[in-house]
Amino acid sequence: MGDVAAGGAAAGVLVWLIALSAFDIRHRRLPNVLTLPGAAVILVAATVVGHGGPALLGATALFAVYVTVHLFSPGSLGAGDVKLAIGLGALTGAYGADVWVVAALGASLMTGALALCRRLQGAGPDVPHGPSMCLAAGTALGLAALA
Structure with missing residues (x-):
């Protein structure tokens, strides 16, 4: 994949992750119109580039x-x-098991930490998990790009 195409793909993924996170924070749900087509695009793109x-x-x-x-x-x-796990699992899996594990564990750790902070502040521990999933996947991919 050329530099321009890779940059466009990365920008598209970033927009997708931000849209998912914002929607989940605002509405406390992840819509099929974002999760399922995103997963399909990622799986097709990964196949096209040999992953x-x-x-x-x-x-x-x-x-x-x-x-x-x-x-x-x-x-x-x-x-x-x-x-959402389908798309993020495909995205991180395409970059290797280590990226997948960092994203999978990172999401749970972030959501758990946020829930604990909310509980310590006297609020309910209910926090949306989608933003943590997206941030963990993005961070794992960013770390892989730096390696």
Whole structure:
């Protein structure tokens, strides 16, 4: 992929992550119109550049983790988070298992830290998980780019 195309792809991903985060913060939900097409575009793009296998594996693995948590505790993780896991799992998986793990663990740690801070402030621990997922994925990709 050329520098211009890579820069455009990175900008597109950044806009997608910001839109998802803003929507989740504002409405406390992640809409299908953002999660599902984003996942499809990422999987197709990863396949075109020769990373389809790792992207599909990453999407499947993160979806499996999230759907399991959602099924056992639907109040702690929404269906939108489960659908977002497909796209973010594909995105980070395309860059390698280490990037995938950093993003997956980072999201949970960030949401947990935010919930703890809210609880310590006397507020309820309810925080949207989507922004943490997006920030963790973006950070993991940024760190991979610097390496």
